[in-house]
Amino acid sequence: xxxxxxxxxxxxxxxxxxxxxxxxxxxxxxxxxxxxxxxxxxxxxxxxxxxxxxxxxxxxxxxxxxxxxxxxxxxxxxxxxxxxxxxxxxxxxxxxxxxxxxxxxxxxxxxxxxxxxxxxxxxxxxxxxxxxxxxxxxxxxxxxxxxxxxxxxxxxxxxxxxxxxxxxxxxxxxxxxxxxxxxxxxxxxxxxxxxxxxxxxxxxxxxxxxxxxxxxxxxxxxxxxxxxxxxxxxxxxxxxxxxxxxxxxxxxxxxxxxxxxxxxxxxxxxxxxxxxxxxxxxxxxxxxxxxxxxxxxxxxxxxxxx
Numbered sequence: 001x002x003x004x005x006x007x008x009x010x011x012x013x014x015x016x017x018x019x020x021x022x023x024x025x026x027x028x029x030x031x032x033x034x035x036x037x038x039x040x041x042x043x044x045x046x047x048x049x050x051x052x053x054x055x056x057x058x059x060x061x062x063x064x065x066x067x068x069x070x071x072x073x074x075x076x077x078x079x080x081x082x083x084x085x086x087x088x089x090x091x092x093x094x095x096x097x098x099x100x101x102x103x104x105x106x107x108x109x110x111x112x113x114x115x116x117x118x119x120x121x122x123x124x125x126x127x128x129x130x131x132x133x134x135x136x137x138x139x140x141x142x143x144x145x146x147x148x149x150x151x152x153x154x155x156x157x158x159x160x161x162x163x164x165x166x167x168x169x170x171x172x173x174x175x176x177x178x179x180x181x182x183x184x185x186x187x188x189x190x191x192x193x194x195x196x197x198x199x200x201x202x203x204x205x206x207x208x209x210x211x212x213x214x215x216x217x218x219x220x221x222x223x224x225x226x227x228x229x230x231x232x233x234x235x236x237x238x239x240x241x242x243x244x245x246x247x248x249x250x251x252x253x254x255x256x257x258x259x260x261x262x263x264x265x266x267x268x269x270x271x272x273x274x275x276x277x278x279x280x281x282x283x284x285x286x287x288x289x290x291x292x293x294x295x296x297x298x299x300x301x302x303x304x305x306x
Contacts (some may be wrong), residue, residue, distance in 0.1 A: 005040040006031045007075040022204035025073065026066045027231070028174065035076050042264045051275040052106040059135065060103045063111030067092060091112055092116070093124045104133050114145055116137045118151065126152055135222070139165075143211040148219040150213060157226040161195045163207035164239055164249065166228040169198025174233045201290055205257055205269055206250040224253055244277045271299045 002266040003009060008024045016022040024030040033040050052060060069088050072078045078091065096116065103110045114136050116124055131153040140146045142162045149156045161168070172179075172192040179192050190196030204226065210218035226246050233241050251257070251269060259265050274296045280287040295302035 002039050002043055002216050005033045005034055005037050005043055007078065008032065008071040011074070011170060022070060024071045025068050030068075030071055032068065032071045033095065034072075034075060034077065035091045036081060040095075042096050044099060048102055048106065050110060052103075058107070058109055059111050060106070060108040061111040062099055063197045064092070064096065064114060064116040065139070066115060067119065070123055088122045089124065093128055096124050096128050100129060100134070109133055109135055111135045111137055111157065114140065114149060117154075118145060118148060131155070139227070143213075146209070146221065147212055147217065150217045151213075154220065158209040158221060159227050159235070160207065160209075161227075162218060163199060163203055164224060165195050166199060166224045166226055167231065167233060167246055168195040169193050170232050197238060199245070201245045201248040201273065202266065204245050205252050205266070206264065207249075207252065208257075209253070213219070224249060239286035240288040243280055244273045244290065245288075247273060263268055267300070267303050270303075272298075 011024055011030050013025040013028045013030045014020075014023050025032075033044070048060070067088075072088055072091060073082075081091070082088075096112075100110050110129070110133060112129065112134065115122075116129065117126065118140075119134060127165070135155045135157060136149045137157040137159055138149055139159045139161050142160045146156050146158055146160075156165070169191065170193060172194070178194060182189070207222045207224075210221050213221065226242075226249050228238075228241055248269070257264055257269070259268075270290065273290055277290065278289045278296070289296075291302060299304070
């Protein structure tokens, strides 16, 4: 509706397939808000006003992940700004300086993806996003990025793609991709999925979101969130992609994934998830089975160790 507010909209996302640096977006399709365009701030302010009026929660997620330099660099107005000495990080900072205080004025804490601080190409200074009013959500590099965030004084929401991305392991959706031209019988790759392999419920359950943190640092980790990005998911598969893997995360975060002796509770968790999955199916939720029916009716008989 406001084409002037968007850079590189509708352009092919990867002009040179041999050069990832040429990309205009992390994936199809392309388009980023133009921080130099006044209409951008009018539209974003209206969105913030609408969302905060409809939802009373104290958090507002303002995004800001995967800013792609190539997109902005193709925009004539941004090119002119850079010729005067401007940088892409300054461009992002201009946007964040407008959005952050507007959200805070609505009595909300602002949530950004970690990229706004940690991205190596386009980022902002911590002075622009004060920890007192900002939470960062981490998704890259597992525990390493969580530690960087809390060491900088921010509260963290953990959504590590290595453990909590439920869309991983289903290949990719871009066409004519030569990565699939592979006749090996020992085909042990990510299957074309950037975050493959598939995250099993055991993988989800196993994750310690405070791994490698000191006791004080761990206090800044306020929770975790599984993510199901929907490039290859719609209403026909939604239930099975989410459940019961999200339930595995819920138990690990709310009740812990270890027994009194410190051992992971995989066997007991299996029985609980089987029962919970059965209850969900009874309520019309098409949750994915985690064991054959024979195992589900004979608890413990399918364990690896008796």
